[in-house]
Amino acid sequence: MFTINDLKPGIVFLYNNHPCQVLEATHLKVAQSAGMLQVKIKNLINGNALSTTFKSADKFEEAEVSRETYKSVYQYRDQFWFTKPDKPQQRFFLEESKIGENKYYLKPNAEIQVLYFNNKPIGIELPIKMDFEIKEAPPNIRGNTAQGGTKTATLETGLKIQVPLFIETGDIVRVNTQSGEYTERITKGAK
Numbered sequence: 001m002f003t004i005n006d007l008k009p010g011i012v013f014l015y016n017n018h019p020c021q022v023l024e025a026t027h028l029k030v031a032q033s034a035g036m037l038q039v040k041i042k043n044l045i046n047g048n049a050l051s052t053t054f055k056s057a058d059k060f061e062e063a064e065v066s067r068e069t070y071k072s073v074y075q076y077r078d079q080f081w082f083t084k085p086d087k088p089q090q091r092f093f094l095e096e097s098k099i100g101e102n103k104y105y106l107k108p109n110a111e112i113q114v115l116y117f118n119n120k121p122i123g124i125e126l127p128i129k130m131d132f133e134i135k136e137a138p139p140n141i142r143g144n145t146a147q148g149g150t151k152t153a154t155l156e157t158g159l160k161i162q163v164p165l166f167i168e169t170g171d172i173v174r175v176n177t178q179s180g181e182y183t184e185r186i187t188k189g190a191k
Contacts, residue, residue: 002060004037012044012063012115019044019063019117028053044115044122047097067113067125072106080106082114082124098123104159105130105177126177131186132156134171137163 002013004027011022024040034056042049044065070082078096080103083089094114096103098121105126106112113125137153150162161175163182170189173182 002062004035004054004056004058007037007039007054007060012065013060014063015041015043015060018046019065019122020050021123023049042100044098044117047100047123063117065122066116068116069111070114072108072110072112074108075103075106082112085111092121094121094124102126102177104155104157104180105175107132107157128176128178129174129183130177131172131174132159134163134167134169134173134189137167137169137171140165140168 002011007013007022007025009022009025012019013022014020020041020043022039023042026038028036028038030036036056037054038051039054040049040051044063069085071085073081073083073091075081079093080096080099081091081093083091099106100123102124110130111127114121115123115125132155134153135156138151140151149165151165151167152160153163153167154160155173155175159180161180161182163173167173167182167185168189172186172189174184174186175181176183
């Protein structure tokens with residue numbers, strides 16, 4: 001059983017008989033009352049996000065969620081297809097509603113973890129850091145550091161992120177998939 005002190009981002013627990021994952025958690029202390037926890041959770045079955053408050057006396061059951069490694073194959077309309085790395089004929093898809101914002105980090109052959117609840121796939125977990133090619137970046141203008149030294153670049157998946165001014169089209173960069181932030185340049189693109 002979990003208490004409110006155990007509910008941290010990433011934890012999966014049962015709420016109203018559905019597996020839910022904690023996205024954000026903030027402890028609140030209201031004058032002369034027991035502690036409370038304000039959370040934002042995501043229902044892993046239907047993809048809905050919910051903000052709620054739990055009291056210190058609340059207890060939560062851990063969700064029996066298993067994980068298996070799969071490769072992202074392709075996307076067709078709102079279906080994202082996956083396959084076992086060692087068994088390409090074993091394919092299945094998840095709807096975009098179950099993938100959520102993670103869709104911006106899915107590219108062909110990316111290894112991810114598929115979450116299962118009651119032997120049914122309900123969602124995915126991405127590696128914390130992934131590498132992407134920069135498809136479009138404005139040219140660097142020497143001396144342009146008035147905005148903190150960053151510019152907006154577009155990744156191969158279409159996601160737009162802030163990168164340092166020295167990043168150019170064709171560079172391979174590492175991105176934190178939890179925060180959506182640039183972390184480092186892996187290789188410089190060919191000119």
